[in-house]
Amino acid sequence: MKYSHDWEPRVLAGARNDTLREWQDARRVMSRRSLLGMGAVAATGLLVPTGLPSARALPASQTDAAGELTIDLAVEPPTLDPALVYEADGWSVVHSIYDAPVQLGPGGALQMVAAEAMTQVDDLTWEIRLRPGIAFHNGEPLESSSIAFSVAHILDPETASQVAGSFGVIEEVEEVDSLTARLLLSTPAPWLPSQIAPWLALLPPEYAGDPANDFANNPVGTGPYRFVRWDRGSQIVLERNEQYQASGAKGEPIAGSVTVRFVADGTTRVTDIVSGASQLVRSVPFDQLQVVAETADVIAQPIAGCAFVRIPTDVSPFDNPAVRLAMNHAVDVEGIIAALFGGNGERLANVFVPGGLGYDESLAPHVYDPELARQLLAEAGFADGFSTRLAHTTSDRADLAAAVAGQLAAVGIEVALEPVETATFNATWKDPEAAPLRFLTWRPLYDPFTLLGLVISSSGFLSRYSDPEAQALIEAGAAETDPEERDRLYRELGQVLHASPAGIYLWSLTSFYGLSRDVQGWTPRPDDWILPLAAEGAS
Amino acid sequence: MVGLLVNRMFFAVAVLFGVVSVTFALMHLAGDPLAGLIPPGAPPDVENDIRRSYGLDRPVPEQYLDFASRAMRGDFGESWRQGRPALAAVLERLPATMALASLAIALAILVGGFLGVAAAARPGSPWDAGARLAALLGQAIPAFWLGTMLILVFAVDLRWLPASGLPGPAGVILPALALAAYPAATLMRLLRASMVETLGADYIRTARAKGLSRRRILLEHALRNAALPALAFTGLQAGFLLGGAVIVEGVFAYPGIGGLALDAVATRDIPLVEAFVWVVALLILGVNTLAGLIAAWIDPRLRERAAAFGGAAP
Numbered sequence: 073m074k075y076s077h078d079w080e081p082r083v084l085a086g087a088r089n090d091t092l093r094e095w096q097d098a099r100r101v102m103s104r105r106s107l108l109g110m111g112a113v114a115a116t117g118l119l120v121p122t123g124l125p126s127a128r129a130l131p132a133s134q135t136d137a138a139g140e141l142t143i144d145l146a147v148e149p150p151t152l153d154p155a156l157v158y159e160a161d162g163w164s165v166v167h168s169i170y171d172a173p174v175q176l177g178p179g180g181a182l183q184m185v186a187a188e189a190m191t192q193v194d195d196l197t198w199e200i201r202l203r204p205g206i207a208f209h210n211g212e213p214l215e216s217s218s219i220a221f222s223v224a225h226i227l228d229p230e231t232a233s234q235v236a237g238s239f240g241v242i243e244e245v246e247e248v249d250s251l252t253a254r255l256l257l258s259t260p261a262p263w264l265p266s267q268i269a270p271w272l273a274l275l276p277p278e279y280a281g282d283p284a285n286d287f288a289n290n291p292v293g294t295g296p297y298r299f300v301r302w303d304r305g306s307q308i309v310l311e312r313n314e315q316y317q318a319s320g321a322k323g324e325p326i327a328g329s330v331t332v333r334f335v336a337d338g339t340t341r342v343t344d345i346v347s348g349a350s351q352l353v354r355s356v357p358f359d360q361l362q363v364v365a366e367t368a369d370v371i372a373q374p375i376a377g378c379a380f381v382r383i384p385t386d387v388s389p390f391d392n393p394a395v396r397l398a399m400n401h402a403v404d405v406e407g408i409i410a411a412l413f414g415g416n417g418e419r420l421a422n423v424f425v426p427g428g429l430g431y432d433e434s435l436a437p438h439v440y441d442p443e444l445a446r447q448l449l450a451e452a453g454f455a456d457g458f459s460t461r462l463a464h465t466t467s468d469r470a471d472l473a474a475a476v477a478g479q480l481a482a483v484g485i486e487v488a489l490e491p492v493e494t495a496t497f498n499a500t501w502k503d504p505e506a507a508p509l510r511f512l513t514w515r516p517l518y519d520p521f522t523l524l525g526l527v528i529s530s531s532g533f534l535s536r537y538s539d540p541e542a543q544a545l546i547e548a549g550a551a552e553t554d555p556e557e558r559d560r561l562y563r564e565l566g567q568v569l570h571a572s573p574a575g576i577y578l579w580s581l582t583s584f585y586g587l588s589r590d591v592q593g594w595t596p597r598p599d600d601w602i603l604p605l606a607a608e609g610a611s
Numbered sequence: 612m613v614g615l616l617v618n619r620m621f622f623a624v625a626v627l628f629g630v631v632s633v634t635f636a637l638m639h640l641a642g643d644p645l646a647g648l649i650p651p652g653a654p655p656d657v658e659n660d661i662r663r664s665y666g667l668d669r670p671v672p673e674q675y676l677d678f679a680s681r682a683m684r685g686d687f688g689e690s691w692r693q694g695r696p697a698l699a700a701v702l703e704r705l706p707a708t709m710a711l712a713s714l715a716i717a718l719a720i721l722v723g724g725f726l727g728v729a730a731a732a733r734p735g736s737p738w739d740a741g742a743r744l745a746a747l748l749g750q751a752i753p754a755f756w757l758g759t760m761l762i763l764v765f766a767v768d769l770r771w772l773p774a775s776g777l778p779g780p781a782g783v784i785l786p787a788l789a790l791a792a793y794p795a796a797t798l799m800r801l802l803r804a805s806m807v808e809t810l811g812a813d814y815i816r817t818a819r820a821k822g823l824s825r826r827r828i829l830l831e832h833a834l835r836n837a838a839l840p841a842l843a844f845t846g847l848q849a850g851f852l853l854g855g856a857v858i859v860e861g862v863f864a865y866p867g868i869g870g871l872a873l874d875a876v877a878t879r880d881i882p883l884v885e886a887f888v889w890v891v892a893l894l895i896l897g898v899n900t901l902a903g904l905i906a907a908w909i910d911p912r913l914r915e916r917a918a919a920f921g922g923a924a925p
Contacts, residue, residue: 144864148874150690150692150693150694150880151693151694153694156694229660232661232664288694289695303866304700304703304704304866305707305867305871306864306866307866333864334864335775335864336861336864336870336873337861337862339862340762340774340775340862343759343762343766343767343774344774344864347762347767347773347774348770349766349773349774349775493876493877494877494878495877495878495879
């Protein structure tokens, strides 16, 4: 397996580097042109370079151990119980306080964090050996009992964790010695590390076992920062764990004290970084990148995730593969990437992403060819096109779904957009009354097991796609314990999904962060977690 | 006065019951209450377990009766996402919103009151024109835009105040200004109109004829009478302020109940939504009752009317 994808973040704007001047001059030209009456979207689309002269890595670790760092995230986690956190902002806090045994890197590679080694003994046994000498923030030693306790906590029905199902393959945790534990499985689960990395944060059995400590609100971990205070609705305060062993793949703390603030509004996050109230902000709105670039750096980080428009196969006219192919040829994905992402992201041939398991760089994406699309539609009996509906969540950028819909309209497919709140969106995946098309983004995708199992597999709880050939490969890939063979199976699946599309395949994801020029050494991550750490080998 | 209070109390209980019932109906009409809670892809037995543990497997009328009887006592159970009592989660965030709303209404009364009296004292003067223009702008500019402009000027350019609701007294100033603009403008216009009308009344002419000072006529004779509609309006503003706080708190990342409510609705955390609506309803009822009592204290006619409804006059 070779993964040549470049995970280095690109600094899109800022004055740290001479090579950026060229682009800044170009940007001034763009601004003048925008004044000459270009449309707002087109103008903002030009604010970010499509070909930066020489993208560069951030400077090597130059930590300021005593410094204070304020980070703006968008979403406040409802709890700090790691079993109940399901998105990147929550994980950003949880994994600042806790360590999991491992994390996943590009290609689904296992990177050790609190574990010294994690190996597959046989098809039904994983062995985790913890690093010696690690202590929780309260002094409790980290031992193999923590692995057993943390697994039991996820599986406990009282916890009501949404991932209890996937951890259900663990029949027993056997404590081999004080630092080694074996996970005994009921069925082969090569994908288990992709669940362990985010959710199996190691809990202190003594402390977390006592309900009086309320660990969901007063967490104690072994991670790089210890929990200080949570002002609900506002911020969480952390301080550096001086005892943290930086030998793990996560990296070492870059600040003495970290305040993580929750700022839902993108414009407010922008004013925070521009006014200096925060030094690192998540999700800079695309039309405000230039504003941030005036005073801080904008970092474009490739994320191991994909965007696509789900097409069901259980309803006419989408049951006809030619129609689904026509829809792929109808959308100018490169044009959208250039205009609405400043050229950040790659057009995808299927749901597999660069740097993830199963990505096949030799497989070319469908070409943008409206003529071919019309011809395919005519051959399928829809020469006059048809009407349909496309749902997207209100937290997605509305311009993206609108751009796709507009291009489908150009070949005769009239698409009505339906923005819905996330809870409703998630409740209507299989609802035959709901919009058949839905705009999706999915991350992380180092290991595509969850996406395939839920959204593409014909038995998936969110799926309205069915293809016997794809199904056989999905099932084989979920049980194959040899990583090389699993990658090959997924590449083969990728070709099937390319020829018999499960969606209009769009782009690989990019996150835009704002970073103060005073902050040195921070390492952005391809999984989109914002951890106040500097890592040598994160990418 | 006691009669008025008793009247108001009966009214309050009825309104609270209505609010509780409507919230229950709306949250159940808006789709499956568990939509945000059942993991995407949960097997049916997991779904049934979750449904049972939240009592959602029972018939809706039974759920309603149970809910209504608990809700009237302020017991909404645990927040589905935070796993702690919903009412406590709302009450924890309430002081921040109360501070914001109180400062906003105080600013509105001060600024709106001053501009209203000043404008009415000399109708048609440049003072009057300026105040009316300010009021027009205050009413026309949406709070979220004004908030953003205030941030740009005072936080980004001048760096006098924090851009967002940091804990600490400075964080409340900008959001309060954004929130106060609309009620201040409306108050000014109301007060100006009723002052101008009052200043034309016979008893004011009499007061002038007695040789009373202009200041005394304005503040003691005219304002006391003209203030009634403005006072009624101020009472009604409680709802507007708490509603507006949802928007303004979002713009300023202010840690009040507004952000909590938005989040609770988006994630269908029904106990939290219900606790929020209940608390806000109670607050609005409280403020309206208080405004009614103040109005009765200012205007003896209101007290007599209340007494006629069966209460004993003090």
